[in-house]
Amino acid sequence: MTIEEEIKAIQDEIDKTQKNKATEHHIGRLKAKMARLKDDLIKQAMSKGGGTGGYSVKKSGDATVTLVGFPSVGKSTLINKLTDARSEVGAYEFTTLDVVPGSMEYRDAKIQILDLPGLVKGAAAGKGRGREVISVIRGCDLILMILDVFNFDHIAVLEKELYDAGIRINQRKPDVTITRTLKGGVVVTSTVDTTIDHETIKTILGEYKIHNALVNIREDITADQLIDVVRDNRVYIPAVLVLNKIDLVDKEHLKKFPKDAIKISADRELNLDVLKETIYDHLGFINIYLKPQGDKADLEEPMIMRGGATVGDVCDRLHKDFRRKFRYAKVWGDSAKHAGQRVGVDHTLCDGDILTIIIQK
Ligand SMILES: Nc1nc2c(ncn2[C@@H]2O[C@H](COP(=O)(O)OP(=O)(O)OP(=O)(O)O)[C@@H](O)[C@H]2O)c(=O)[nH]1
16 A cells, blocks of 8 residues: 555545544544654655755745745736746746745835745645745745635645645644653643543554653643644744735625635735735734943834844844854843843843843953
8 A cells, every 4th residue: 555545544534433532542543643654755755856955945034925825826926016026927827936036125024925836736745846845835934825716715725735744824833742751651741621531642642652751731732733742843834815816706706705815916906005914914023122232222223023032033133153152131121020131042022122232252
């Protein structure tokens, strides 16, 4: 049996099995097995030269956004309208054979937008240029899932491809830790009521040959989420649904699409301002004002960082040697316990903070 056939057989068995408390255990085991086979499939695709190198797209700007969608939904047209890039637009599929980067400046932030070759079904398993496309998506800060009014049902395929490639959209990393131990079996502790029972947790871990570990659960999770934690190679990325070519249907028809989809026409430039604002909002930028030691803070030109940025991230942006030479930093603002608090590289900053970094001379 090929790996694909094995996966199919397991999926069939899951579908066939009634879901209840008695079968939970069994399903958990099947899901773990399937997740492992899918990873094998990806590894196999990579070893066949299906894009081990990936694209070497140089990151630039304050954040990177990828345009993900099937061929001909209008990605090239959109990047041309949003940025300074010039991507070839064709009335036939696969015009975008390579990654086209563009830069969009919006409210002081420089946002890199990457137009990727259209995703195709089976991309996660290495079909088309799937692996390469996926390696770029995994490294981005926001995904725009582009669909058009004629093929909205492709959304399910897009979601599945991203999921199979280990990309979790609009999800947080589960608040669960697994610490391997040398003996004592699998010990589960939880601060919340868990829907999956402890036996199922042990079975799933067993599938991954983890027989001794401390599992600490601080949030109720599904079997699939537990597998994600075990695998530890998932990426969690926010995504926005974009519906293109709305100029081709009437208003009534548009009501059929989900409310949260941003409805645009790239070609006619409809609603592009709303899209830009949405991109900006989702990236959660914060402003950090730098204050040289013994001098005034520069309140004119803040440094644009992503939410959750640490003092160390600011160091990295300023100079390649700053982190190594770092002595301490002082911070004023919402993240500081008191004005001028002395902090280290791991300190998380807040929007509007003023920061002084002291390095070795
Ligand atoms: N009517 C209409 N046509 C559009 C719109 N956006 C794009 N198109 C057309 O759709 C076709 C495909 O557009 P592209 O921008 O090349 O699509 P793509 O997603 O980059 O396609 P690939 O490069 O094949 O991946 C072109 O003929 C565009 O002119 C739109 O908002 N309205």
